[in-house]
Amino acid sequence: MSRFLNLAAAAALVSVFSTAALADGLGLGRPATPEEVAAWDIDIRPDGAGLPEGSGSVFDGEEIYAERCAVCHGDFGEAVGRWPVLAGGRDTLASSRPVKTVGSYWPYLSTVWDYVHRAMPFGDAQSLTDDETYALTAYILYLNDLVDDEFELSRDNFTEVAMPNADGFFPDDRMETAVWAKREPCMTDCKASVEITGRARVLDVTPDDPTSKIRTGTATSEEAAATQTDEPAAGAATQVAAVAAPDPELVAAGKSVFRKCQACHAVGDGARHKIGPHLNGAFGRTVGTADGFTKYSKAMAAAGESGMVWDEASLTAFLQNPKATIKGTRMAFAGLRKDDDLRAIIAYLQAHPE
């Protein structure tokens, strides 16, 4: 017993000593394992610090880009809608419409590798392998005419790539400008006349405010209660199981194929329209008629008016080659090439009725 007490006392002593050894600390937290640090420490620096072993070619990058990036960034990095433009824009920075791309603006190539690897594709982040990231980075350089089509990027040649706007930045110098120097504000008779030179209402780009209460003092309790319930009713999604249930394995495979779609489309509980309509109930519905979606192309609306319905045949054709199947569709997706993917995504959509 006394021996046990001695041991306990010794242990207490050790703990006091080890606390003292952490001169500035409380001894909270625990050591990070090397594996944990490796799992989270994925950042890359301009000097190449952090780059993993690996390589990827323009050729490989083109295929990955078409499948995973072109849907938002466009086939040539020109961008779809308001998604970021990746290529071009050289010699525009001093113009009234600067186009800031990897080629025209980004000072460091490491930023591309780091960002693509940590945050892209949008909606499926950190799914690219190191080699795929090298390949995509090489392809983005190619889109910007900075390398030729034979180029292969690797950790070894990474820091040799010259970025056109590497010298385009200067440090914060606000304190050296006229704006900073102003110190004695005028209080009286500061100017002779004042003219209105611009008005927001001319542009008319301010969002309308459906619940605006520029208060009248006359709103009734009923009105207030009515504005309170403008959330979609949760019960409206009651599912009707009429058609034969799709193969669960295909549905599961379809879920992973759907990652290619989810930057623009949502599906499942609470799905709402994004760039494209939500796809609950899309299977079996007349083309171009998702309730509340207002951004259909004329071509898509016309296809629906002519009686086209989203069934297995029409979805297969459309998802294989959207632009050829409905000419003029706004869907910028390049298309699914593998039959397995097509069958899986259709099963997945079928598994999500209205």
Next chain:
Amino acid sequence: MTETTRTSRRHFLKGGLIAGGAMAAGPVLASGDPAILEVQPWANQLGEGVDARPYGVPSPFENHVRRRNVEWLTADPVSSVNFTPLHELDGVITPNGLCFERHHGGIAEVDPAKYRLMINGLVDRELVFTLDDLKRFPRVNRAYFLECAANSGMEWRGAQLNGCQFTHGMIHNVLYTGVPLRTILAEAGVKTNGKWILPEGADAAAMTRSIPIEKALDDCLVAFAMNGEALRPEQGYPVRLVVPGWEGNMWIKWLRRIEVGDMPWHHREETSKYTDLFADGKARRFTWEMDAKSVITNPSPQAPILHGKGPTVLTGVAWSGRGTIKEVHVTLDGGRNWHQARIDGPSWDKSIHRFYFDFEWDGRPLLLQSRAVDSTGYVQPTKNELRAVRGENSIYHNNGIQTWHVRANGEAENVEIS
């Protein structure tokens, strides 16, 4: 905006102005005001009991007080921004549910049981903390504003959005509870060559920014509470970084890791974005501090004067990323003459200040502006003074003086003046 909604909105506004006028004129019945003479339902019937609203929400009469976005600004609502309704607020603290949101990969729903904060890089001990660990460090309470670098960014080329919610609403002011970052860094022991930190988020954007070690050891906080309760998911639950006075993008939400290094990382959000492009095509970078700025929130386009002439309360907010606000000046005549506004409420470092100017409106049109002077003596510039230095391609860091044109009927519009 469609023709119908525009018309109906005008109609609504007009109706409001008439009704407002009637209210100002007093009771309409000879015998008195029906609001007094008649027994109201809430005076007659019992209301809901204590458990009806276990987490309270505002009165249904306040349903119009909401964050709003500007759809055309971004490709998608996932990587987007909405705006604090400044014209509906008073005092200096922004309620948690109205703090504007800016996400780059949507709202991460982090399970606090799986929350970890890692410190790695140039430290003596690479460490991992749980949320419970963080709550065992001595903590502090500090109120700070958080302003997005792009606040007012749509106004560089001229008056564009008609409402202070949209022109100035990428800001909130919150009382944080958290642990000084220096305490946590000391636990890991920063090596002498550790000159920068890289905080990183756990969200699908894995947001990162490089911050110099001087700032990290000065006033940054690792915060887990806002205005007395746990952080909201959209503000980084369970843990965010607080970087007082510096652009909002650096206040990493869903903070999962802080790396210590010897040079900056030059990641996307500090090169491709959040850099200030000048007219000559060169760009200023690492513009961290948010310079002194102010805006009149009432009256403003979304908050017209409804009561007609007579005693009028003009109010607004002012802030500086370099200290406190020393003075706010207000002009009613487009900058010909300025008046000292009254600052009321707390004057905290790098926190929103509330100002008032109480005046007798004669019913004639007004050109309203406010001008902040901070504790360094910096005077908020006009938009044209900023443009003279920076051109119109900047996007970020627009702290120029805002003008509202108030018409005789009390309506207000975002304008620019000579």
